[in-house]
Amino acid sequence: MEKAKIILALDSLVDKGTLREACSYVHGIKIGLPLTLDIGVSGVKDLVKGIDVDEVIVDFKLADIGDIMVKIASKLDFADSFISHSFVGRNGALDELKGFLDSKGKKLYLVGAMSHPGWDDSLNSYTVSVIREVNPYGIVTPATRGDVISKFRHEFADKVIISPGLGTQGAKYGEAICHGASFEIIGRSIFSSSPLKALNKIVEKQREEVLRCKGAENRE
């Protein structure tokens, strides 16, 4: 079976057996700082060891000077990719992080816009300009505002776009994909009482929604 276009967000500890099984359905996992503080770097390393996913993303929303961001990334060699904020700018910040990650064969995602209501979308012209300069592998845009995903997809046709904000935060599963995202990030909605049942339901809903919107496109 083809893996669902889903990235699991891990912000608290999950049973490794459950995680292993959940991972067989999804593209990747995203490791948050809360989980890392709980179990430490070595705990995270153990947790992700042998997990069958295409991508392990560290999501600490890095937003510091280059020296500090490189120090952080260099301690997390289990990761394939890192998420950093655009707004810190390139010179002395993202240039150093990008250079370091390139040298290690790792990928950089930059936040284009965030999913909560307090994010000011008038900042997005600035994040777009930084993303153009830094040329990361991918972009993070909010599932909660489909029009924002569409705008970033229009600006960056070839970049991987990942979108948080589904389920608990309000967007429908599949909606972000329909607006141009490559993967949907799902966390709190899965790690409920029966995570695998919840995940199966979400995968199904995502497929239905994507079929619906792609079908609609094809009829246009």
Add this chain to the structure above:
Amino acid sequence: MEKAKIILALDSLVDKGTLREACSYVHGIKIGLPLTLDIGVSGVKDLVKGIDVDEVIVDFKLADIGDIMVKIASKLDFADSFISHSFVGRNGALDELKGFLDSKGKKLYLVGAMSHPGWDDSLNSYTVSVIREVNPYGIVTPATRGDVISKFRHEFADKVIISPGLGTQGAKYGEAICHGASFEIIGRSIFSSSPLKALNKIVEKQREEVLRCKGAENRE
């Protein structure tokens, strides 16, 4: 002796004896994420236990949705204060963090502007507006650009202002205080081969520079 207007930035492990002695000269210490990843939350707790400073600041440059920032802060009960980014905005982000920290009697600093060359100062009118809305205890502004400190001091007469970017990053010790900062953040310049000697020299330089600028003010 009055403590120097210095906050020690700890981004890597230092000998506890050295730290203890250094702390008797300074206002506070600032704990970075690199150090926390190295020794874990419990390691940081042990390191700061019994240290004689007025303030322990956690500087992870938080820049996430409220739920995640609150989760992170709740795991670090040894801290008196937390540094977060302004640009994430209030609703669903800084409002939740501020509410949580208020309820715990802890303090919030918001980044007004950063010290590296890639920070775009045209963003500062936005960070000023967020700082007004959120009303944090303090602000972080760059020692590398004294005019920026002065502008924030002018906007926020009563807030504590802390400034990184001295020494390795280029600003002279005392310069940020002269421009209106309350404390200077010093890290890489101290934790050299003889940290206490380096610290003493910096304290002296800071006092000289502040005497010079205050003297100049008094003659005006």
